[in-house]
Amino acid sequence: MSTLSSWINIPENSDFSIHNLPYGIFSTTDTAPRAGVAIGEHIVDLAPLAEKGWLKVDASLLRQATLNDFISLGKAVTNEARTTLQKLLSDGDSPLKAHPEYLIAQADATMHLPVAVGDYTDFYSSIEHATNVGKMFRDPANALLPNWRHLPVGYHGRASSIIPSGVDIVRPKGQVMPKGADQPVYKASGRVDFELEMGFIIGKSNPLGQSISTQEAEDYIFGMVLFNDWSARDIQKWEYVPLGPFLGKSFASSISPWIVPLEALDPFRVKGPKQEPAVLPYLTYEGERNYNIQLEVAIQPKDQEEQVVSRSNFQYMYWNMTQQLAHHTVNGCNVRVGDMMASGTISGKDENSYGSMLEIAWAGSKPVSMNDGSTRVFINDYDTVIMRGHAAKDGVRVGFGEVRSMVLPAN
Amino acid sequence: MSTLSSWINIPENSDFSIHNLPYGIFSTTDTAPRAGVAIGEHIVDLAPLAEKGWLKVDASLLRQATLNDFISLGKAVTNEARTTLQKLLSDGDSPLKAHPEYLIAQADATMHLPVAVGDYTDFYSSIEHATNVGKMFRDPANALLPNWRHLPVGYHGRASSIIPSGVDIVRPKGQVMPKGADQPVYKASGRVDFELEMGFIIGKSNPLGQSISTQEAEDYIFGMVLFNDWSARDIQKWEYVPLGPFLGKSFASSISPWIVPLEALDPFRVKGPKQEPAVLPYLTYEGERNYNIQLEVAIQPKDQEEQVVSRSNFQYMYWNMTQQLAHHTVNGCNVRVGDMMASGTISGKDENSYGSMLEIAWAGSKPVSMNDGSTRVFINDYDTVIMRGHAAKDGVRVGFGEVRSMVLPAN
Numbered sequence: 001m002s003t004l005s006s007w008i009n010i011p012e013n014s015d016f017s018i019h020n021l022p023y024g025i026f027s028t029t030d031t032a033p034r035a036g037v038a039i040g041e042h043i044v045d046l047a048p049l050a051e052k053g054w055l056k057v058d059a060s061l062l063r064q065a066t067l068n069d070f071i072s073l074g075k076a077v078t079n080e081a082r083t084t085l086q087k088l089l090s091d092g093d094s095p096l097k098a099h100p101e102y103l104i105a106q107a108d109a110t111m112h113l114p115v116a117v118g119d120y121t122d123f124y125s126s127i128e129h130a131t132n133v134g135k136m137f138r139d140p141a142n143a144l145l146p147n148w149r150h151l152p153v154g155y156h157g158r159a160s161s162i163i164p165s166g167v168d169i170v171r172p173k174g175q176v177m178p179k180g181a182d183q184p185v186y187k188a189s190g191r192v193d194f195e196l197e198m199g200f201i202i203g204k205s206n207p208l209g210q211s212i213s214t215q216e217a218e219d220y221i222f223g224m225v226l227f228n229d230w231s232a233r234d235i236q237k238w239e240y241v242p243l244g245p246f247l248g249k250s251f252a253s254s255i256s257p258w259i260v261p262l263e264a265l266d267p268f269r270v271k272g273p274k275q276e277p278a279v280l281p282y283l284t285y286e287g288e289r290n291y292n293i294q295l296e297v298a299i300q301p302k303d304q305e306e307q308v309v310s311r312s313n314f315q316y317m318y319w320n321m322t323q324q325l326a327h328h329t330v331n332g333c334n335v336r337v338g339d340m341m342a343s344g345t346i347s348g349k350d351e352n353s354y355g356s357m358l359e360i361a362w363a364g365s366k367p368v369s370m371n372d373g374s375t376r377v378f379i380n381d382y383d384t385v386i387m388r389g390h391a392a393k394d395g396v397r398v399g400f401g402e403v404r405s406m407v408l409p410a411n
Numbered sequence: 412m413s414t415l416s417s418w419i420n421i422p423e424n425s426d427f428s429i430h431n432l433p434y435g436i437f438s439t440t441d442t443a444p445r446a447g448v449a450i451g452e453h454i455v456d457l458a459p460l461a462e463k464g465w466l467k468v469d470a471s472l473l474r475q476a477t478l479n480d481f482i483s484l485g486k487a488v489t490n491e492a493r494t495t496l497q498k499l500l501s502d503g504d505s506p507l508k509a510h511p512e513y514l515i516a517q518a519d520a521t522m523h524l525p526v527a528v529g530d531y532t533d534f535y536s537s538i539e540h541a542t543n544v545g546k547m548f549r550d551p552a553n554a555l556l557p558n559w560r561h562l563p564v565g566y567h568g569r570a571s572s573i574i575p576s577g578v579d580i581v582r583p584k585g586q587v588m589p590k591g592a593d594q595p596v597y598k599a600s601g602r603v604d605f606e607l608e609m610g611f612i613i614g615k616s617n618p619l620g621q622s623i624s625t626q627e628a629e630d631y632i633f634g635m636v637l638f639n640d641w642s643a644r645d646i647q648k649w650e651y652v653p654l655g656p657f658l659g660k661s662f663a664s665s666i667s668p669w670i671v672p673l674e675a676l677d678p679f680r681v682k683g684p685k686q687e688p689a690v691l692p693y694l695t696y697e698g699e700r701n702y703n704i705q706l707e708v709a710i711q712p713k714d715q716e717e718q719v720v721s722r723s724n725f726q727y728m729y730w731n732m733t734q735q736l737a738h739h740t741v742n743g744c745n746v747r748v749g750d751m752m753a754s755g756t757i758s759g760k761d762e763n764s765y766g767s768m769l770e771i772a773w774a775g776s777k778p779v780s781m782n783d784g785s786t787r788v789f790i791n792d793y794d795t796v797i798m799r800g801h802a803a804k805d806g807v808r809v810g811f812g813e814v815r816s817m818v819l820p821a822n
Contacts, residue, residue, distance in 0.1 A: 175741075208571075
C-alpha cells in the first residue's frame with residue numbers, strides 16, 4: 001500500500017497515523033465538547049475547517065457533543081471528509097499549516113463518548129471464549145450449545161452505562177448465591193472481571209421490517225472502538241437463567257474514545273475461520289471480512305507498573321461483523337445511527353490470548369502472579385485495566401489508542 | 412374519593428376522565444407532533460396553554476416531538492401542570508372555554524411514540540406466567556427457577572423497535588430448529604404471539620454508580636402504558652440459550668400512546684401478594700405498591716368482530732415496580748428519563764386470565780375457537796391484537812385506551 005506522510009510530527013509507532021484519522025468528541029478547559037480527529041499527539045478541531053470551507057460539511061454538525069448527526073450524513077460525505085483531511089494534513093502547501101490553533105494537544109483535551117448510543121448489543125462470537133466458558137460451567141465434552149455454530153448468539157445490553165476511557169467504575173453490589181448456601185446474600189461483587197472486546201458503531205439506519213444482507217452490511221458500519229465489557233461473575237451466575245445477563249453487566253461498559261473508520265482498517269482485512277457446518281444462506285458472505293487487529297490487556301495495580309495479562313487478535317472471531325449485522329436484522333429489527341454492537345470476549349487458542357480473567361485464571365484455579373508479588377484471579381479495587389489495539393502492515397500502523405478504567409471500592 | 416366533573420362532554424365509561432389526564436404526542440394533518448393531554452374524545456393542545464401563561468411550563472418543551480424534556484422538569488412541575496389542567500377543564504369560568512381551537516378531536520389526530528426510549532428493560536414478574544412457562548418447557552414439579560422468588564428477573568430488550576398503537580407489524584423471519592431436525596431452517600415464524608404487559612416510563616435520572624431504593628422509586632416513575640411484547644416463540648426457543656431472548660422479541664413491541672401519570676393511579680393502589688421466602692432488605696417496601704388495573708386482550712380476525720381471549724389484572728404481579736427499579740439500580744446502573752420498563756406477561760391463576768397465546772392454548776395443545784369457526788394457537792396473518800386496561804372505583808375511571816396492531820405476512 002502507498003504510505004502518506006504528514007507535515008505534523010507524529011511519533012514513531014503512533015496509533016494515530018495519517019492512515020487512521022479516527023473521529024472523537026473532545027473538549028478543553030474553556031471549550032465545549034465537539035468533533036475532532038486524532039493525528040499523532042494532536043486533535044484536529046473540525047468545525048473551523050468546515051467554517052473555512054475546507055471540509056464540505058455543515059460546521060454546526062461538528063460543534064455538537066455527539067457524532068451522530070455527522071455520521072448520519074453517510075459514507076459518501078464522511079469519506080470525502082476523510083480524504084480531504086488526509087490532504088490537509090499531508091500537503092506541503094496545506095492552508096491548515098497557517099492555523100496551529102486548529103490543532104489541540106491531546107494532553108490538553110478531555111475525551112467524551114463519541115456517540116449517543118441508542119441500543120447496544122453484545123455478541124458472543126469467539127469460539128475459543130464460548131468453548132472455555134462452556135467447559136468451565138457446563139459440559140467439557142459438549143462445551144458449545146447446539147445453536148452456537150448456526151447463528152451469532154447475541155443479547156441486548158445496557159446503553160446508558162457505556163462510558164469512555166478514563167472514567168472510573170464503582171465495584172457493583174448485588175445478589176449472589178454463595179457456594180453451598182440455600183439463601184442468596186447482598187454484597188459487593190467479589191468477581192469483577194474485564195472482557196476484551198471490540199465494538200462497531202452503526203452509521204446508517206434501516207427501516208423496521210427490513211433486513212440488511214451480509215453484502216450490504218459494511219455500508220451500515222461506520223467504524224470500530226475497543227470495548228471493555230465489565231462483568232460481575234458472581235452476580236451474573238445467580239441471575240442469568242433463563243433470560244440472560246442483566247445486572248452482572250449493566251454497571252458499566254468502557255470504550256476507547258476514538259472511532260476508527262472501517263475504511264482505515266481496509267488494508268488489514270483477512271479471511272475468517274472456516275465455518276463448519278455450513279451456515280444458512282442469509283449468513284454466507286464473500287471476501288475477507290475479518291481484520292488482523294492485535295489486542296492486549298494490561299492490569300496496573302495501584303502505584304505499580306502495568307503488566308500485560310493477555311495478547312489476543314480480532315481475527316480470531318468465528319462470526320464476522322457482516323454476519324452479526326445480517327443476523328441482527330434478519331427478523332426486521334431496525335438499527336439506528338450510533339447503535340453499538342460488541343464482539344463478545346475475544347479469546348485465542350493459547351491461554352496467553354484469553355480475553356477475560358475468568359479464562360486466564362480458569363475460574364479462580366490458576367491465579368496470575370503480578371510483579372509486586374500479589375496475585376489476581378479477578379480484578380481488585382484500585383486496579384486499572386488497560387486495553388489497547390492496533391493493526392500494522394508494510395510500515396503503516398492504524399491503532400485504537402486505549403480504554404483505561406480503574407475499579408473503585410463499592411459504595 | 413372526591414369526583415370532579417368537566418364542562419367538556421365526556422362519554423360515560425371513557426378511559427379519559429378528568430381524573431386521568433394522560434400525556435401523549437399527537438399531530439394532525441397540517442400540524443407537527445407535539446404534547447397533548449387526553450380528555451374524553453378530545454386532546455388538549457398544551458403548548459398554547461403555556462403560551463397563554465396558564466401552564467407554568469416553557470411552551471417550547473411542549474412543541475417537541477417527544478415528552479422527554481417536559482418529563483425531565485420533574486414531578487413538582489408536571490404535577491402542578493396536572494392540577495392546573497384539572498382546574499382549566501372543570502371550572503365553570505375556565506378561560507379555556509373561549510378557545511375551542513385548543514381542543515382537538517382524537518378522531519382527527521395521529522398518535523406517536525410519547526417518549527424517546529433510551530433503554531428498554533423487560534421483567535418477568537408474574538409468578539403465574541413464570542410458572543406456566545416453567546411447566547411447559549422445563550420441569551412441572553420445579554417450574555420456577557431457584558432465583559425467581561429472590562429477585563425480579565429481567566433482561567434488556569430492544570428500544571429501537573418499540574412502536575405506538577396502530578402501526579402494523581411484519582411477521583418476522585429467522586432461524587428455527589424444527590422438531591426432530593438436526594439442522595435449523597430459515598423461515599417465517601409460525602408462532603407469533605402477544606404478551607400482555609404494562610410498561611412504566613422513567614421520569615428522573617440517577618447518576619451511574621448510585622442506587623434507587625424502593626422508598627425513592629415512585630419519584631422516578633412518571634407513568635404507565637399498555638405494552639404488547641410481541642414474541643416469536645419458535646425463533647426464541649432456538650436462540651435463547653445461554654444469553655436470553657433476542658430476535659424472538661426485537662422485531663416489535665407495541666405500546667398504548669397515552670402515558671397515565673402515576674398520580675392518576677393513586678386511588679387504585681392495592682396490596683401485593685405475600686412474598687415467600689422473605690426478600691433481601693433492599694427489596695423490602697412499605698405500603699400498597701400494586702395497582703388494581705383490569706386488563707383484557709382481544710383478537711380481531713380480518714373483517715371479523717373482535718373476541719376477548721384474556722381478562723387479567725395488573726395487581727397479580729408478584730414483584731412491584733418499586734422492587735423492579737430498586738433491583739435494576741442496585742448495582743449502580745443508571746436510568747434516564749424516557750427509559751421504559753415492562754412488567755413481563757401478566758397472567759392470573761385462572762386460564763381465562765393468561766396473558767399470552769402460549770399459555771392460553773398451552774403450547775398449541777388447546778386451540779382457541781373463534782366466532783368465525785376458525786381456531787388459534789398463535790396469531791395469524793391479518794389478525795389484529797387489541798389490549799385494553801382501566802382502573803375503576805367509586806364512580807371514577809382511569810384508563811389506558813388501547814394498543815392495537817395487525818400482523819402482516821412476512822416480506
